[in-house]
Amino acid sequence: MSGPNTNYDPVQVSALDAEQIEARVAEALAAIADASSTAELKQVRIAHTGDRSPLALANREIGALPPAARKDAGRRVGSARGTVNKALAARTAEIAEAELQASLAAETVDVTLPVDEHPQGALHPVTALIDMVSDIFTSMGWEVAEGPECESEWFNFDALNLGTDHPARALQDTLWIDPVSDGKCLRTATSPVQIHTMLSRGVPVRIISPGKVFRADEYDATHLPVFHQVEGLCVDKGISMAHLRGTLNHFARAVFGDVKTRFRPHYFPFTEPSAEVDVECFVCHGESVGHPERPCRTCRSEGWIEWGGCGVVNPRVLAACGVDTDVYSGFAFGMGLDRTVMVRNNAPDLREFVEGDIRFSRSLLGGAR
CATH class of the missing domain: 3.30.930.10 (Bira Bifunctional Protein; Domain 2)
Incomplete structure (x- = not known):
């Protein structure tokens, strides 16, 4: 009776290399930290979590690995993507709060100032x-x-x-x-x-x-x-x-x-x-x-x-x-x-x-x- 064959030749996929994953995460976190507006953060989200982002492409490469190597690679890529998404969520909340405060400050009305009374309507x-x-x-x-x-x-x-x-x-x-x-x-x-x-x-x-x-x-x-x-x-x-x-x-x-x-x-x-x-x-x-x-x-x-x-x-x-x-x-x-x-x-x-x-x-x- 024969048992499962556990011998395999590892397939080296560079996108799944631990150092490469850490580099991609570092790039994403730096970009998130540099974003100063909702519009800029949207571009960062597309570049680092979108379908064509480095981490998304790396996730697709997991299927090219032998079965015994997929678990470790999947855990590594999943952890990296979770770290980036968490940072994105935190930065989104920070920017939204900052923009709200800036908007409120810009729209502040000093009710103590004198006002010119202009007619709001007109007789037909x-x-x-x-x-x-x-x-x-x-x-x-x-x-x-x-x-x-x-x-x-x-x-x-x-x-x-x-x-x-x-x-x-x-x-x-x-x-x-x-x-x-x-x-x-x-x-x-x-x-x-x-x-x-x-x-x-x-x-x-x-x-x-x-x-x-x-x-x-x-x-x-x-x-x-x-x-x-x-x-x-x-x-x-x-x-x-x-x-x-x-x-x-x-x-x-x-x-x-x-x-x-x-x-x-x-x-x-x-x-x-x-x-x-x-x-x-x-x-x-x-x-x-x-x-x-x-x-x-x-x-x-x-x-x-x-x-x-x-x-x-x-x-x-x-x-x-x-x-x-x-x-x-x-x-x-x-x-x-x-x-x-x-x-x-x-x-x-x-x-x-x-x-x-x-x-x-x-x-x-x-x-x-």
Whole structure:
């Protein structure tokens, strides 16, 4: 019976030599000690413990040894790698603590120092214009009225003399609340506020109603599905188109400066007679018309800027609110506030109004007239 053959010829592998292993460990420990930052230590870790490091390559050579020699070589290489990893862990903790302390020292704030108080935000240009318009009309004795943004069909259309077949009621124009059969929609104008006011307070009345309105419009440079309007209503005895003209002239001068207004005949179901109101270009005052050598970007050299709609309140609207049309009459007007800001400050894109960039608000407020 034969026993195991324990005779073998040793295979000399230089990477596993004890002196070579000790030299590699010494190099690794020196490199670890010299590392002064997390980034440097990362490079040391790759060079001395990575897959291509000398100790890792030596570990692979163990398989080239005879079985009886592998145990001793494995213990020697394992001990060396353990020594390097332990040193790495200790140095990593030291550097992390040092970097933390340096960061805390650099970011230290002396709360006893005087501070310059700078505004952290800015009023949105539309909000600033609403405040301005409110001041203009309250100084004339008018009031600012508010109302719900979700309206019933009667307040948004019927009471304003918009018939059941009017195109404004269609889904492509109005945002209806599901189910549509309930007759609830997001208001398409602030006109319903006028109806609420006349029903709740009666007449005479002088109010403006600034606020959000909603349309099924595209989101592009000149259209927004959610925008802002200001509408005005004056109902009293003896009110005529002349009062409307004087009011809008004062309003236009307060907003745009020394400008004129003009009325163009138009049609609105809730006013009769009705008109579109244009404001004279506050930049060129019409001097660019017919002079291509000095064009005006604000009015496109037309001399006038379309501003809004207005007219004498239709008697049917007053009657729907229980107002005696033989005694009372009134006028109403409405303007888009976003477009007014756009024209007044030469803002090129309405989308910037809703993107929340503080630099945009500051730039317009800084250039406000």
